[in-house]
Amino acid sequence: MPLLDPGSPSGSSTSSKRSAYYVIERADSEDSRRLVDIEFQAFENERANQQLSFRDYTKAEHFERSVKLYTTAINSYPNIGSPLKRPQPYSRVSFLKVTDTETSYVVSFAKTEFKQYTLQELQSPADLGHEHEPWMNRDWFALNERLRREYVGLAKHCYLGMLATQPCYQHNGAGTMLLDVILAEADESGLEVYLEGTDTAKPLYEKHGFVAVNEVRFDPAEYGVCVIGRERQTVLVRGALGKNGVRKGVRSWEVAVAQAELGVQKARLLASS
Secondary structure, X not given: OOOOOOOOOOHHHOOOOOHHHEEEEEOOHHHHHHHXXXXXXXXXXXXXXXXXXXXXXXXXXXXXXXXXXXXXXXXXXXXXXXXXXXXXXXXXXXXXXEEXXXXXXXXXXXXXXXXXXXXHHHHOOOOOOOOOOOHHHHHHXXXXXXXXXXXXXXXXXXXXXXXXXXXXXXXXXXXXXXXXXXXXHHHHOOOEEEXXXXXXXXXXXXXXXXXXXXXXXXXXXXXXXXXXXXXXXXXXEEOOEOOOOOEOOOOOHHHHHHHHHHHHHHHHHHHHO
């Protein structure tokens, strides 16, 4: 049986919803189960991603795993304030939610990380934190982490880790509202935004100035799982807004990786001197 929130609204009563009924708020740990519920519903038809990212809504252990991770993440960070005012190194996770004021339902949410890797983090295993998980999942998470490290290096950046809307509320502006707020915060801080997007979400991001720079490809068949298909996502980047009000161009993968490697080399020299 699906492990979806029994209080989740059905699509029949929400087809005429407009963003005028929506408000954006900071999510707290009490929202964790609802956020996971939305995420699992949004990925219900993504068979490979369900298994790779532990989002199978028919498996209680997947659901509870995500609830625990979200609760921990929300409680571990202040979730407020400007990341640039925090001491170095900094890493701040922000959870935002969209609530339908007519029904009080949370209908969409986003998880964003404002991050600057330390040299030590870049040198650590890419599968850190996933050591006790099955090799397929471990390698999947490591692949995404490795690609992100390669592109951003030691640069401060904004990572949009999740943007999900409950299916019966999609195409009514909730996701766009969240994205606008997140991008405004990134622009205010002069940060590049990095994400991995599915084919379904890619057009929304491209409308907001994101540019495809790479692809994430993963074949579960190499691990003996042959019935869920391959997973493919697009790495999308939005250039930072300069202090002069002009947006910087999106760097190609090759240019960004070369710059990141150079930055790491310089940091190593300084650390050893």
